Amino acid sequence: MELLSGADMIARFLQDEGVEYIYGYPGGAALHIYDALFRQDKVKHILVRHEQAATHAADGYARASGKPGTVLVTSGPGATNAVTGIATAYMDSIPLVVLCGQVMSHLIGDDAFQETDIIGVTRPVVKHSFSIRHPSEIPEVLKKAYYLAATGRPGPVVVDIPKDMTAPTERYEYVYPKKVKLRSYNPVTRGHTGQIKKAVELMLKAKRPVFYTGGGVVTGNASEGLTDLVKHLGFPITTTLMGIGAYPQSDRQCLGWLGMHGSYESNMAMHHADLVIAIGARFDDRVTNNTSKFCPTAKIIHVDIDPSSVSKTVRADVPIVGPAASVINEMISLIQGKEISQPDALAEWWQKLDGWREERVGKLYEPSQEGEPLKPQEVIEAICRATRGEAYVTTDVGQHQMFAAQYYKFDKPNRLITSGGLGTMGFGFPAAMGIKKSYPDDDVVCITGEGSFQMMMQELSTCKQYGVGVKIINLNNGSLGMVRQWQDLNYKSRHAQSYMESLPDFQMLIESYGFTALKVERHEDLEPALERAFADKNELVFLDVYVDPREHVYPMQVPLGSMRDMLLSKTERT
Amino acid sequence: MRHIISILMENEPGALSRVVGLFSQRNYNIESLNVAPTEDPTLSRLTVTTTGDDRVIEQITKHLNKLIDVVKLVDLTEGQHIERELMLVKVKALGAARDEVKRTADIFRAQVVDVTPNLYTVQITGDASKLDAFLxxxxxxxxxxxxxxxVSGIxxxxxxxxL
Structure with a gap:
């Protein structure tokens, strides 16, 4: 029997759980834990420069690897700084375990120094949270935290740890709990066979079917199965922003992604479909536009692991609650040996789809002419070429995020790492850092804008400390592009607070950390700069790319319209 | 439509705030709420009355079920059920009104449980409409x-x- 202090139990548990990196920032209430981490060398702690970055870094790692990320912060401001990152993970269903120091038990409620009710503060943005009430509970509570974070519909779990629970003088028995059980938590392991049969029947006789798949396919490791299913049926597929890459985008059957800034052909396909097969997607308002005009002629099959996602905003005709992978596999086995009953209708449907696709070829944006500023879309296409479409691409939020999703072509899941649900500016850079630490041999590119980057640029210092070789491409348009776009469209171009005055000289700023930075203002400088940026995988390189500030993201759905109501450019509308 | 949802949940600190928080967070309505431990000290039973159309009630029960602290729940209004509420009322009882209060209490099968020269404290049980009528x-x-x-119900x- 081994006796350990609460703090040593935490360090030991993290080792036994196989945690490699933990992102955090020390402070009074967490010091016993920090001391325990100091006295071991298996779990490596990465010291960020702001707790929000710790959550985004752990989140980025979790998205790329599919395993829970781990964060350690102190009480009060340490914990509240982490809240945005926790909410970001919550909205995108990312597994995260956030360990928060807390003031000593006897001080709780007294408004003690650096005291915050972090369980209360985070309650609406966590999958669950725990407060440690006795040191001996630590192993089991932590195991529960990791179990809850990673299973079912994943999400962040907060563990609040009062300082006295980790006191070095009090020692208790430590055993690593290999398994835990919670009587009230039994995530479904398979879908209802009768419902799946019903869905397959509808699929086999559909005339204008379309798959609409989301982040659930990515987090549920169902990409391979999905690809088989879609190929087998020969149906078109569109994904959500979070689902990008779950089906190879270079394949003919992929229409791109859908929704507010989704592709013309995706949104047209959804509007005209007679069957929508939604898997691991949640009919988010950025996807459906006006739900009362959504897919007026379609029956809807909805597969989701979370029952509360089904029929939440759009009623499903065939609801199936279950994990994407197992439901898809069951669908595949039911379809084996069967033929679709409407091959002619499907061929006709493809003619329509190809027609929509062709309509927009060469019209997606106007490439820049000699002497004009670069178009952001061109920059993304160049990044895609420079990385052969194989990089981990993180983004911040705004126009550059949409351009990155539109013009970088993803053939693998977990490659576009973006804050889809919460839309958190500042996410991209620390997320890239978290990915690069765990995937040092891969290219990790943060596509950002000068607005977003300035929200988390203090992490340059962390990258310096740990030699994190991420590539940062700053699409610099001197303004908050998406805000400006909305102001152009809805506020007669009154650019209230969307102009970024007093920008730093990014090149000098980056160089002050000892990194390489290049300014790209002209066409001919772009390719060589990218070549330079990706020359060495271990080196952080920053490209400050000046792009046309007048550019808008299109297509853009018309508010309150149907899926097919879109602005296609500054002058075209469906 | 009014619904009565009874929930068995872990008798843990914070469990109640998760349930109540869910209602405010998702803009659902709470008309009444009561909670107490059950014969199994690890479980509390919480009964909430709420209103909403079928879609809203479906979402409420799904989201409640998703809470890790919620072990089991039932929408009592889906079937035959018994609904009770207990009320204590202090009413003025002076002069002629003193007899009148007692008589009315008898009609409602309420009991006078405390007395002063100036007032009666009356205890009454029943469904919500009976209590309203008494008031x-x-x-x-x-x-x-x-x-x-x-409201509590079964x-x-x-x-x-x-379980």
């Missing part, structure tokens, strides 16, 4: 204070909400 009847006399427990027949 209406007492209003002319002068109601000084009301304490209601909120299914009729053999149906049991337990």
């Amino acid at each position: 209406q009847a007492m209003a002319p006399v002068g109601i000084l204070e009301v304490a209601r427990t909120g 299914a009729r027949g053999d149906k049991v909400l337990s």
